[in-house]
Amino acid sequence: ELKVEQNPLFLSMQEGKNYTIYCNYSTTSDRLYWYRQDPGKSLESLFVLLSNGAVKQEGRLMASLDTKARLSTLHITAAVHDLSATYFCAANTNAGKSTFGDGTTLTVKP
């Protein structure tokens, strides 16, 4: 059974600081997603990572995947208030099964 562990669950940051969210998964996964959810809203796709060593960047967010360590990271650079949200990782098999982490609630303070 595929399990996904995300940490930290809560993160309070100051603007301008850097931080990393970690996503560990228990068995082989074929693709790893990162999503953002704002309060009361739906989920928005941020990144899809398919292969070992994959790195994707969008603005202040960068995601990477290490399939050997079964670890994905979401790195936040020079945080700004607009990045405050809940971030989820999800590990998927090619057969379509999807398992989410519990989410990391990020608060960026001035």
Next chain:
Amino acid sequence: EAQVTQNPRYLITVTGKKLTVTCSQNMNHEYMSWYRQDPGLGLRQIYYSMNVEVTDKGDVPEGYKVSRKEKRNFPLILESPSPNQTSLYFCASSLWTGSDEQYFGPGTRLTVT
């Protein structure tokens, strides 16, 4: 506009009264999936479909049914809803090829009394 639509957005119903939540996408996506989101339990997959007439159970399929008769629609059916199915439900779709992202619907908040 490319989108996933769900109806209804909000529903309050009583135990045992059959209901259907519709999900439709206009992107010709092969893959569709249903999730429920509960405080403290995160998002859990209910059912998914890789193509028309192909559906599979996710982690929490009990009490739910789905069908995929057309590519664009993937309704979620609760034959006899119970209070423990009170939740926020999301439908999602994807091309499921390469690095295609998954698109989520706006959500359906269901309360079963």
